[in-house]
Amino acid sequence: MEPFLEDSFANPSSIYRAAQDARAAIDRARDEVAACIGAAAAEIIFTGGATESNNAAVKGVALARRQTHRHAITTAIEHHAVLHPMEELEALFGFEVTVVPVGANGIVDPGEIERALRPDTALVSVMWANNEIGTIQPVEAIAAMTRARGIPLHVDAVQAAGYLTIDLRTVPIDLLSLSAHKLYGPKGTGVLYLRRGTPWWPLLTGGGQERNRRAGTENVAGIVGSGKALSLAVQERERRSAQARALRDHLMTRILDGIPGVRINGDTTHRLPNNINLSLDGVHGESLLLGLDLAGIMASSGSACTSGSLDPSHVLEALGLPDEATRSSLRLTVGRDNTRDEMDRTVDVLHGLVTRLRGLSPAVYGA
Amino acid sequence: MYSEAVIDHFNHPRNVGEIEGADTEAEDENPICGDRLHVWLRVAGDRVLEMRWRAEGCAPAIAAASVTSELVAGMPLQEARALDRERITEALGGLPARKAHASALAASALRKALASLPNTET
Numbered sequence: 001m002e003p004f005l006e007d008s009f010a011n012p013s014s015i016y017r018a019a020q021d022a023r024a025a026i027d028r029a030r031d032e033v034a035a036c037i038g039a040a041a042a043e044i045i046f047t048g049g050a051t052e053s054n055n056a057a058v059k060g061v062a063l064a065r066r067q068t069h070r071h072a073i074t075t076a077i078e079h080h081a082v083l084h085p086m087e088e089l090e091a092l093f094g095f096e097v098t099v100v101p102v103g104a105n106g107i108v109d110p111g112e113i114e115r116a117l118r119p120d121t122a123l124v125s126v127m128w129a130n131n132e133i134g135t136i137q138p139v140e141a142i143a144a145m146t147r148a149r150g151i152p153l154h155v156d157a158v159q160a161a162g163y164l165t166i167d168l169r170t171v172p173i174d175l176l177s178l179s180a181h182k183l184y185g186p187k188g189t190g191v192l193y194l195r196r197g198t199p200w201w202p203l204l205t206g207g208g209q210e211r212n213r214r215a216g217t218e219n220v221a222g223i224v225g226s227g228k229a230l231s232l233a234v235q236e237r238e239r240r241s242a243q244a245r246a247l248r249d250h251l252m253t254r255i256l257d258g259i260p261g262v263r264i265n266g267d268t269t270h271r272l273p274n275n276i277n278l279s280l281d282g283v284h285g286e287s288l289l290l291g292l293d294l295a296g297i298m299a300s301s302g303s304a305c306t307s308g309s310l311d312p313s314h315v316l317e318a319l320g321l322p323d324e325a326t327r328s329s330l331r332l333t334v335g336r337d338n339t340r341d342e343m344d345r346t347v348d349v350l351h352g353l354v355t356r357l358r359g360l361s362p363a364v365y366g367a
Numbered sequence: 368m369y370s371e372a373v374i375d376h377f378n379h380p381r382n383v384g385e386i387e388g389a390d391t392e393a394e395d396e397n398p399i400c401g402d403r404l405h406v407w408l409r410v411a412g413d414r415v416l417e418m419r420w421r422a423e424g425c426a427p428a429i430a431a432a433s434v435t436s437e438l439v440a441g442m443p444l445q446e447a448r449a450l451d452r453e454r455i456t457e458a459l460g461g462l463p464a465r466k467a468h469a470s471a472l473a474a475s476a477l478r479k480a481l482a483s484l485p486n487t488e489t
């Protein structure tokens with residue numbers, strides 16, 4: 001990435017030689033990304049991040065098909081970068097959107113998607129793995145169904161890419177969003193896979209870059225970094241998954257064994273290996289986050305009090321959790337640099353914190 | 368994000384607990400966040416002698432209860448009744464705007480307890 005941040009300012013669309021170096025670097029990154037997911041290089045579009053990839057995917061297909069298709073399907077646990085564009089389709093373009101619920105385990109039933117399909121369904125958008133609860137969705141089964149009916153399927157694979165095998169030669173997904181920064185790459189850069197032949201209306205128009213599918217001068221350094229981050233992530237996927245799973249399972253076992261009044265949110269089997277999402281009776285997520293942060297431990301929560309909007313997590317609500325459980329939720333994710341000692345220390349800090357906070361409460365909590 | 372005072376009160380909350388035979392007590396909650404605060408007061412003549420409390424909530428809700436218990440100790444009843452969320456926020460060295468509800472809960476629970484004081488005179 002560095003040369004393209006420090007010395008090489010050439011516009012890859014220009015004719016001069018320096019520009020050709022930038023063009024070649026982008027082409028190499030495109031090849032790297034394509035190889036990682038079983039795609040052709042021409043099917044890879046570089047974007048300004050996964051939010052843009054998701055927006056472009058949802059609106060790009062829906063608007064391209066809007067003359068004949070005015071219906072879209074998604075799930076209740078999608079990222080807002082899918083849900084909000086879906087709301088725009090309804091509000092601005094007269095679409096009808098079916099938001100399919102998930103089970104209490106945080107997994108969508110492909111049968112529910114099937115029942116929602118209509119002759120005028122423009123697209124279906126389902127995430128591969130959820131960012132809050134880590135649940136893995138049955139995208140293969142859904143893809144077989146949408147392919148059989150000729151309906152484009154978009155999959156937000158931002159969370160999945162680091163841990164699950166993505167091979168688009170065997171799974172008939174039509175659009176797929178990826179983000180480099182979830183894979184230790186640079187922020188502000190993302191990838192959209194667009195299968196050849198998929199109906200497309202570009203979100204950004206202008207200079208015709210990315211084969212007229214996404215206009216704008218390329219973020220050369222970001223693109224080079226994305227290609228590198230994704231190919232490293234794929235090379236190390238198995239090792240990192242096994243390592244994350246061992247640490248995560250150790251952390252989860254110790255929490256469940258040591259701290260009373262804890263429940264796991266989301267399916268425990270069909271789940272990314274790095275994710276834990278808990279609800280801890282009688283404590284608020286916000287207080288836990290501060291206490292953990294003061295001990296140098298970064299976590300997050302679905303509680304309304306921790307979000308800027310004061311809205312509780314739509315994902316935890318979609319599981320049918322009562323308000324208390326959403327308020328007391330805590331998400332812990334394991335990264336590549338974490339150690340077993342850090343897991344043990346996290347449990348100790350969390351245990352102390354939970355005991356102390358429950359001790360302040362007007363209610364009485366066991367042990 | 369939080370002032371040193373908020374973090375100090377969160378880490379070392381003052382006057383936690385109940386008062387047996389309190390002169391008045393009340394519980395209030397913030398329906399949006401689910402913060403819950405119970406306060407107990409000991410009163411003599413026209414002064415608050417002591418406030419104790421228990422809370423379940425976000426860090427600033429805990430800190431606001433704690434700092435309020437310090438503020439009202441020895442305070443004339445009339446002044447305690449007028450204690451508003453601005454003064455509590457100030458005592459905490461400020462709060463982010465979206466956490467103002469924490470001071471509001473401490474003020475309202477205190478006011479509720481004082482309102483149910485028997486033979487209230489001002």
